[in-house]
Amino acid sequence: MIFSRKYILTFSLLILALIGLLFLNIGLGSVKIPLKDIIASIFNLEVSRESWRYIIIEYRLPKAITAVITGSGLAVSGLLMQTLFRNPLAGPYVLGLSSGASLGVALVFMGAGLFGGAFASFLLSNWSIVIASSIGSLLVLLAVMLASLRLRDTMAILIIGLMFASLTAAIVSVLAYFSPASQLQQYVFWSFGSLGNLSWEEVSVLGLFWASGIFLSIAGIKNLNSLLLGEQYAKSLGVSIQRNRLLVILATSLLAGSITAFAGPIAFVGLAVPHLIRQVIPVNNHGILIPAVLLGGAILMLICDIAAQMPGNEFTLPINAITSLIGAPVVIWLLVRKRRFLF
């Protein structure tokens, strides 16, 4: 690719930033651990205190990896949606994907109270939450997609996404009204979003979903590029519009669905990162954009996670609030200062 050579420097800087932030993220926390011991525990060497190794390996490392996975996954799904819906405002959160996932998870959490015993404990296992969340987001995306087949107007599609979001929010609050406090609390905590608390097993399941979603996105690069011209042009270039839509829907629901299931709803990363990356790398070739957005998403998420644990040092703030606090001003800034919100 002739463009990529131009951006080798930018890519190297992004990778360096990612590695630096990864170490910073692992290094920061309520317990101060010297850098030497951090590196030692990661590479399985002699560590001064065994408890440090435990903190690094069992808590901070999985959390950092989760941050990388969620950030990059959400950012890529945002990019895919922006191209598919021909709308610079599209993203997993705005189009109601996360609300769909929330509905699925709410049904599981609060529905579990209605059944008792073994079935409830099965329902509350992480697997069923992942499945419920993925199904929820897939259903919402399909509904939005069906609507978009009938309506050509992209504004209408966004409005429909917002309507789905408020519909699912309404159903969730009805469910919440009838649920016992303990289940409600579980759901509320889930909806704050959290990168920590994932075991290695859960991280690897999330990683699997992430990898398959990213794999599908990479397979769609060429067709996504044709879609930049519009559907009729893409069709005249030999692209199967239906199959491509299916591929993108599958990729985004795998990514956004599984991430929302494990880390809770996380706003703005999917919407903001592709635009931020376009400021640095002004190309439209998805072959360059997807890797750049992957890096950018991971970087933004690591920064948000660091910000979330900075102030108190004792406890962490809900990550969903932090991404909104950082993401919303960025989107406003792009609109006001750059005046150009193109994709």
Add this chain to the structure above:
Amino acid sequence: MTEFTPNSILKTEKLSIGYRNRNSETYIAQDININISPGQLVAVIGINGIGKSTLLRSLSGVQENLSGNILIDEKDLKSLPPLEQASLISLVLTGQPVSKNLSVFELVALGRQPYTNWIGRLTKNDLRHIKKSLRLVDIESLENKKCYELSDGQMQKVLIARALAQDTPLVILDEPTTHLDLYHKAYILQLLKKLTRKTNKAIIFASHEINLALQLCDKILLMQKNEIVMGSPQELIRSGKLSSIFPSDLIFFDKNSSSFKIKS
């Protein structure tokens, strides 16, 4: 000149076009029999709403026709796989591409999509075709400009270059001269004429520029409510068919000057 090439690049047999709903078919035009040879410049002329765009969409395979056959390079269009269609017909549509953030080079490069590998990597051969297309429409200097920086006339040239990069024997354009001033209208049509001569491609376009089309085109496809005729400008002027395409209350076709005049 390739006036007497026996082969045809586009041929229709009893073609009917229109829209198909769940339980009804709306015919827009029926029994279209045309034959276009390589190197010909053909204008599709007709009043608003007569079905020019529908005809072009059907000919390009974007929209399904209701009955009859379309033969591209003597092959049935319906039976061709999408990629082979893409290597035979390229399109220039009305309106802007979806992403205005594309650079001119990127946009023209997208014309090479049917030939690139799974990730869209451009080979030396692809780059050669892109450069050649940019040169043919004389926009090499715009290569690194973004689409939102271009004027309407430049944008139209870029879209034409993209179609050329697709390297197809048939190029179909839907109203390439809308939003352009008279000079640029003439410029674009003259460019199309030049391209047919230089590349031996057949170029079909819909237009409202009857006066210009009569001067430049090899053939004119006249769409009217009851019949669709194709012929050279001279034939059509002689037959008097031109005078009946518009309602007769306001304008009339003046044979002496070969143009439409306002009734005084």
